[in-house]
Amino acid sequence: MESLQTENPPGTPPAGIDKALTGIAGFDEITRGGLPAGRPTLVCGGPGCGKTLFAMQFLVSGAIRFDEPGVFMSFEERTDELAKNVASLGFDLYDLMDKQRLAMDTVIIERSEIEESGEYDLEGLFLRLDFAIQSVGAKRVVLDTIESLFSGFQNQAILRSELRRLFHFLKDRGVTVVITGEQGEGLLTRQGLEEYVSDCVILLDHRINDQVSTRRLRIIKYRGSAHGTNEYPFIIDEHGLEVMPVTGLHLRHPASRERISSGVERLDTMLGGQGFFRGSSVLISGTAGTGKSSLAAHFADATCQRGEQCLYIAMEESPEQVLRNMRSIGLDLERWANSGLLRFIASRPTLFGLEMHLATIFRAVQQLSPAVVIVDPISNLSTIGSLTETMSTLLRLVDSLKAKQVTALFTSLTATGDEENESHLGVSSLMDTWISLRNLEHNGERNRGIYVLKSRGMNHSNQIREFLLTSQGVRLEDVYLGKEGVLTGSARLAQEARERADSTLRQEELAALQRRLDRKKTALEAQISLLHAEFEAEAEEVRKRILEADRREQDLTADRDAMAVIRLADTRKIARES
Amino acid sequence: MMDDKRWNLRLYIAGQTPKSMVALANLRRICEQHMDGRYTIEIIDLMANPRLAQQDQIVAIPTLVRELPSPLKRIIGDLSNTERVLVGLDVAPREA
Numbered sequence: 001m002e003s004l005q006t007e008n009p010p011g012t013p014p015a016g017i018d019k020a021l022t023g024i025a026g027f028d029e030i031t032r033g034g035l036p037a038g039r040p041t042l043v044c045g046g047p048g049c050g051k052t053l054f055a056m057q058f059l060v061s062g063a064i065r066f067d068e069p070g071v072f073m074s075f076e077e078r079t080d081e082l083a084k085n086v087a088s089l090g091f092d093l094y095d096l097m098d099k100q101r102l103a104m105d106t107v108i109i110e111r112s113e114i115e116e117s118g119e120y121d122l123e124g125l126f127l128r129l130d131f132a133i134q135s136v137g138a139k140r141v142v143l144d145t146i147e148s149l150f151s152g153f154q155n156q157a158i159l160r161s162e163l164r165r166l167f168h169f170l171k172d173r174g175v176t177v178v179i180t181g182e183q184g185e186g187l188l189t190r191q192g193l194e195e196y197v198s199d200c201v202i203l204l205d206h207r208i209n210d211q212v213s214t215r216r217l218r219i220i221k222y223r224g225s226a227h228g229t230n231e232y233p234f235i236i237d238e239h240g241l242e243v244m245p246v247t248g249l250h251l252r253h254p255a256s257r258e259r260i261s262s263g264v265e266r267l268d269t270m271l272g273g274q275g276f277f278r279g280s281s282v283l284i285s286g287t288a289g290t291g292k293s294s295l296a297a298h299f300a301d302a303t304c305q306r307g308e309q310c311l312y313i314a315m316e317e318s319p320e321q322v323l324r325n326m327r328s329i330g331l332d333l334e335r336w337a338n339s340g341l342l343r344f345i346a347s348r349p350t351l352f353g354l355e356m357h358l359a360t361i362f363r364a365v366q367q368l369s370p371a372v373v374i375v376d377p378i379s380n381l382s383t384i385g386s387l388t389e390t391m392s393t394l395l396r397l398v399d400s401l402k403a404k405q406v407t408a409l410f411t412s413l414t415a416t417g418d419e420e421n422e423s424h425l426g427v428s429s430l431m432d433t434w435i436s437l438r439n440l441e442h443n444g445e446r447n448r449g450i451y452v453l454k455s456r457g458m459n460h461s462n463q464i465r466e467f468l469l470t471s472q473g474v475r476l477e478d479v480y481l482g483k484e485g486v487l488t489g490s491a492r493l494a495q496e497a498r499e500r501a502d503s504t505l506r507q508e509e510l511a512a513l514q515r516r517l518d519r520k521k522t523a524l525e526a527q528i529s530l531l532h533a534e535f536e537a538e539a540e541e542v543r544k545r546i547l548e549a550d551r552r553e554q555d556l557t558a559d560r561d562a563m564a565v566i567r568l569a570d571t572r573k574i575a576r577e578s
Numbered sequence: 579m580m581d582d583k584r585w586n587l588r589l590y591i592a593g594q595t596p597k598s599m600v601a602l603a604n605l606r607r608i609c610e611q612h613m614d615g616r617y618t619i620e621i622i623d624l625m626a627n628p629r630l631a632q633q634d635q636i637v638a639i640p641t642l643v644r645e646l647p648s649p650l651k652r653i654i655g656d657l658s659n660t661e662r663v664l665v666g667l668d669v670a671p672r673e674a
Contacts, residue, residue, distance in 0.1 A: 105632050113651050115666030118601075118658035123592040123639035124624060124631050131628040153638070153654075 017224040020176040023061025026243030030228040040177040042197040045204030051180040055142040063101035068139035071132040075148035103132040109152030122162040147191040233355040263302030266476035272458035279405040285412040286437030292411040304336035308371035315380040319344035354393040377411040447488035585617035586646040601640040604657035
């Protein structure tokens with residue numbers, strides 16, 4: 001990773017040397033402002049690597065966008081050939097020449113008609129260049145390919161000293177120069193042009209690996225400026241040259257707190273109750289037939305239901321196939337496709353190189369500015385590039401989508417169910433949310449399980465859920481978790497039935513016990529009332545006896561008093577004695 | 579006979595540089611010796627008329643262009659190697 005790139009946003013040249021924007025998408029970012037202004041830059045590479053196009057785009061953007069007219073001095077192709085070649089990119093060289101924004105000069109040296117006799121110099125070339133520069137007030141100059149001079153003249157000593165003089169001359173004029181050079185055996189250029197151009201050297205490369213072509217660009221040197229040192233893939237298409245920064249230069253994605261539904265309610269619940277973060281990257285991995293695409297389709301459906309644009313990149317199936325298959329699980333995506341909310345890009349991965357795919361996706365994202373991008377599946381990309389290439393492609397894709405706050409959902413096919421294999425594309429670390437779908441084999445049947453492996457910034461469920469594809473769409477069910485382990489499918493149903501039976505039995509037992517208790521209580525109460533009755537009876541008896549005894553005592557006293565009266569005893573005395 | 583053969587020559591220079599002067603002197607000498615009276619020399623100073631450099635495809639200075647006899651031929655340098663100039667001008671080369 002580069003360390004010096006945290007201060008300045010792309011496009012604005014940092015303090016230091018002045019730079020001239022090339023207008024080549026991506027290039028100005030990796031060079032942090034373009035080519036060194038007022039100095040020569042050597043662009044070298046093999047035949048057909050895009051040197052001339054690079055130079056032309058630099059000139060034309062200068063003339064059109066940056067108010068810097070240019071001079072194109074060609075040593076190979078004639079003006080009409082060049083004009084024809086770049087017309088397909090939308091460059092109208094004749095128009096620019098008419099408007100005095102561009103001057104073109106083709107230097108033709110016919111070796112066969114030249115005889116050398118004595119000392120000479122290349123003042124004629126200087127005069128032509130100077131004349132062209134002054135005629136349009138050029139700030140930019142392209143020399144394509146100056147080493148053709150070496151085949152035109154015999155005296156190499158003169159040539160070399162004149163070349164050195166040429167670069168001084170150009171520096172004096174203060175023009176930004178692009179010199180192209182053919183790559184030589186083991187050398188950057190056949191004639192060692194790099195020894196004259198010491199400020200900035202760019203190498204373009206065109207490789208074919210496994211029948212897929214990739215173009216790469218590398219900044220070999222850039223005096224006085226920080227720059228990316230990686231090999232950057234680039235593409236040439238109808239929009240010209242475009243460099244893809246391998247990694248986003250800045251880790252400055254905005255982080256939204258907004259949540260959006262995954263389209264499956266229970267999955268939202270598993271994801272902290274609200275679904276994905278907007279602008280996050282979601283990976284759904286799983287073996288074949290685990291329902292990755294179905295889950296993706298639900299997300300697409302939910303997106304369109306919110307009235308947001310969804311871009312579906314199908315790498316395996318045609319759009320019609322996706323629509324048909326999703327109808328079978330009760331998802332009508334066709335209405336969204338018809339209304340334009342859902343857009344498909346379908347292409348076989350092997351059709352183009354990775355860069356082309358990336359560019360296609362970028363363009364579509366630029367054009368539609370969708371809220372959601374679905375790539376189904378990304379694992380297919382690995383069939384067209386090496387692992388590192390695929391990974392860097394994905395990295396760039398994820399980066400750029402994040403930067404645009406586009407929520408991205410990727411599905412990835414894994415060969416086996418183990419997690420190490422699932423991260424084989426190395427993308428898992430880029431993903432904010434990783435949902436794993438797997439087949440759970442048990443009891444002679446396969447059932448789908450779903451769980452959230454990770455989900456940054458939210459309290460997500462650690463539970464495995466059973467994942468059912470029904471005619472009403474995806475449904476998540478709790479799996480049976482008990483002493484028997486995790487059970488799904490019919491085993492889960494059986495276990496649940498068994499549990500229900502067990503519980504009925506237990507309830508009956510409970511009722512019986514309750515009844516016994518009730519009975520016992522009734523018996524006890526009966527006994528208590530019996531005892532009570534007995535006690536009452538006995539108490540009555542006792543009370544009667546006490547009353548009787550009392551009465552008898554009174555009778556006795558009365559008798560004694562009567563006797564005393566009869567015997568004329570002293571009443572008071574008797575009373576005192578008693 | 580070679581008597582009716584004529585040479586139309588143009589010498590391109592860029593200012594009165596020593597090299598240009600040497601070239602002009604060499605050219606005059608060779609012409610007088612080998613083509614007496616049957617030649618014309620036009621001297622074009624590109625400093626005064628830079629547009630012609632592009633038009634006439636001049637890169638090296640000095641350049642002597644042999645317009646006639648055709649085909650067109652260019653002899654570059656200060657013309658100090660008479661042998662090569664004669665070859666370039668297609669002048670009766672191998673005489674002792």
